[in-house]
Every structure is written in structure tokens, then in C-alpha cells.
Amino acid sequence: MENSxxxxxxxxxxxxxxxxxxxxxxxxxxxxQHSPIESFKSLASNIVSSIDKLIHIAGSSTSxxxxxxxxxxxxxxxxxxxxxxxxxxxxxxxxxxxNCNNLSKNRKTLPKKKIQVxxxxxxxxxxxxxxxxxxxxxxxxxxxxxxxRSYYRCRDRNTKSCFATKQVQxxxxxxxxxxxxxxxxxxxxxxxxxxxxxxxxxxxRRQNQPDRRxxxxxxxxxxxxxxxMDFQTGMDLDAHESSLSFRLGSVTxxxxxxxxxxxxxxxxxxxxxxxxxxxxxxxxxIDISGSPNQLCFSEAGLEPLASDxxxxxxxxxxxxxxxxxxxxxxxxxxxxxxxxxxSNLFYTM
DNA sequence: CCGATTTGACCGAG
DNA sequence: CTCGGTCAAATCGG
Numbered sequence: 001m002e003n004s005x006x007x008x009x010x011x012x013x014x015x016x017x018x019x020x021x022x023x024x025x026x027x028x029x030x031x032x033q034h035s036p037i038e039s040f041k042s043l044a045s046n047i048v049s050s051i052d053k054l055i056h057i058a059g060s061s062t063s064x065x066x067x068x069x070x071x072x073x074x075x076x077x078x079x080x081x082x083x084x085x086x087x088x089x090x091x092x093x094x095x096x097x098x099n100c101n102n103l104s105k106n107r108k109t110l111p112k113k114k115i116q117v118x119x120x121x122x123x124x125x126x127x128x129x130x131x132x133x134x135x136x137x138x139x140x141x142x143x144x145x146x147x148x149r150s151y152y153r154c155r156d157r158n159t160k161s162c163f164a165t166k167q168v169q170x171x172x173x174x175x176x177x178x179x180x181x182x183x184x185x186x187x188x189x190x191x192x193x194x195x196x197x198x199x200x201x202x203x204x205r206r207q208n209q210p211d212r213r214x215x216x217x218x219x220x221x222x223x224x225x226x227x228x229m230d231f232q233t234g235m236d237l238d239a240h241e242s243s244l245s246f247r248l249g250s251v252t253x254x255x256x257x258x259x260x261x262x263x264x265x266x267x268x269x270x271x272x273x274x275x276x277x278x279x280x281x282x283x284x285x286i287d288i289s290g291s292p293n294q295l296c297f298s299e300a301g302l303e304p305l306a307s308d309x310x311x312x313x314x315x316x317x318x319x320x321x322x323x324x325x326x327x328x329x330x331x332x333x334x335x336x337x338x339x340x341x342x343s344n345l346f347y348t349m
Numbered sequence: 350c351c352g353a354t355t356t357g358a359c360c361g362a363g
Numbered sequence: 364c365t366c367g368g369t370c371a372a373a374t375c376g377g
Contacts, residue, residue, distance in 0.1 A: 136354060138369060151368070167368090 113182045116171065128168060128178060132186060146172050156188035163187070 119127045134152035141148045147170035156162040164184040171177040 137371095139355070140367065140369095143366065149367085153369095165368095 115180050115182070117178050117180055118174070119176045119178070124178075128180070130166075130180075132164070134166065142169065145169065154186060154188055156186075160188040 117127045133155040135155045135157075136150055136152050138151035139148050140151070149167050149169040152166045152168065154162040154164040164182070164186045166183065167179075167181040169179050171179055
């Protein structure tokens, strides 16, 4: 239940979000009109200020909400991806250059996506299997926690420079639950995940699937990029109603953020926000979190960046006022409905 | 032998 | 100084 303070916070937040959106759109317009760099900088500065305000508003509610507001339910952008985009953009911003230079140093401060998985009938392995291939690189006893935390990084870290990492720790409250913290997005396009299954340590894989080579062969799947490319423009983000509408093929849909997002309360067991529509009886789950799949504000509203344009375009200042990562498309093959999980809604300058 | 995990050491942030 | 995150040598197992 939301109290009056919560309502007030929400109103403030939404108003400030609307302002930030307006500024962002102005920024885009300035780009196209080839306005002087000073006005561009001024707008950028205002947007930064607006975001700062947003963080403070959220922060006055809870400190956790503060982080949630800055990077709501997010699988954060991979630092390497930033570096690549930076490089391809040629000149850009020193902030991203620093990200590139201080990859490991900044990782700690990167936004995280925390989820909680429960061990079901499939066992620990199935509960923790997210379809990606991880290599354990550390284990640590955490102060105040009964269970140690395991550190994993993507197996393609060296071969494909995929810097995605995750931490797995058994919950103190519920021994059947695991807290999983993801950092960075996969650039390896490996393992396309059926969300109901998921990631396990190599040790756990061995325990359950003795033939590792077979496992390795099976895990290489390609993301459904065709669907991503079919994602059409015509989106509209309504900051006042916290909704996102868009079309996919002939289907028009509207997503409304749940209370947990609007009220900035934390619900680790329900990491996906922006979901909508009825629960499909026959659904096809497509996780595209490993793909470049950002939405980008433009004059036309909120629209997706095509995979191919992602690297070169999405971090160039004029084109990237507001981004959102889609991590999950849920398509109901029976009813033609689908839902989108926006793991990220953030500003890039 | 090779690849993966374990584990103590190290480093940086707070 | 403490603690979380990472490194890398040692160890394990197929």
C-alpha cells in the first residue's frame, strides 16, 4: 500500500522525469538543427541536473530506491560495449574514455541487476542456469552472511571480450533461494536463455551433466535478432502515466510500470518491470539481453536502435538522450500478445 | 594433459 | 582499517 509520502514522491519523480524527457528531446532537436555546441552543453547540463534531482528525490525515500532510480532493475551496460561505442564514435566524451581505461576499476561502481531464484523441482542447477556459460573465478565469505558468495564471469571474457559477471549467494532467509547479481551485459551472444532455466557454475554443470563437451555444444545458440529487427518504431513514453506503448509487427501494445517501479520499492524476487498483458497460456520467451537492444528517444518518440547501429550510434551524444534496455520479450503465440521487460531506463550523455 | 575450481593474497573504495 | 571483488598459483578431475 502506498502512503501519501509515497504518492508525493511519485508525483515529484514523474514530473521530473517528464522534464528530463523534454530536455532530452530538445537535445535531439538541437543536434538536427546543428545548434552551437554551447547550447548543446547547456541542455546536457540541465539533463544531468534533472537526473541528479531525480536521484535525490528517490534517495529521500530510501537509499536503495536511489540506486533503483538511477538504474532501475538493470542489467547494466557492459563497460566494454561503452568502450567500443566510444571508439567507433571517434572522439567522444572523456567519461566513456575513462570507462574504457578503467574497466576493472569501475566495475564495482557499475549498476547491478539483482534477482532471486528459488530452487524448484529441477534442483539448484536448473534454478541457477540462465543459459549463459560462466566460469567461477572466486569465492568469498561475506560478513554477516551465513553463506559464501561465488563470483562468475562469462567464459567468453577473453575470446569475445565479454565482461559480463555475476555473483551467486544463497539467501540467509530462505535456503532454497539464491540471490544472483548480474553486472554487465553479454556481448558474446552466447547461450540464449530460456528464462525459466538457467545459469549454473561449471561445477554444478558437471555434477548434473557429466559430458561437458556436449553441454558446450548445446549452449551455443543464436539470439532471435529477426524479432528484434522487426521491432518497429512508433513508441511513446508517457512519463505521467509511466507507460510505454509501441508496435511489434501489427501488434500495438502498451506497458505500464508496476507499483514496485513507480513507488521505487524493491522487489528482488520480481526483477522484471514494464510487463503487461495477460499471462499467456502459450508463450514464447525470448531473452535478448545479450543483444544490443536499446531503445532510444528520438523525435518519433522512444524507438529501438537496430543492432547494427547500436555500436556506432547509440552513444553519440545527439542520439542518446535516453536509453532503455529490453531484456525480455514475451510473445504469446496464441493471442498475439507480448510483453517487454525493460531492464534499463537511463540517460546517456 | 588440459581445463575448471579452489583459495589465499592482493587491491581499491569507503 | 575493513571488506568486497579480483587475481593467480595450487589443486582437482575427466
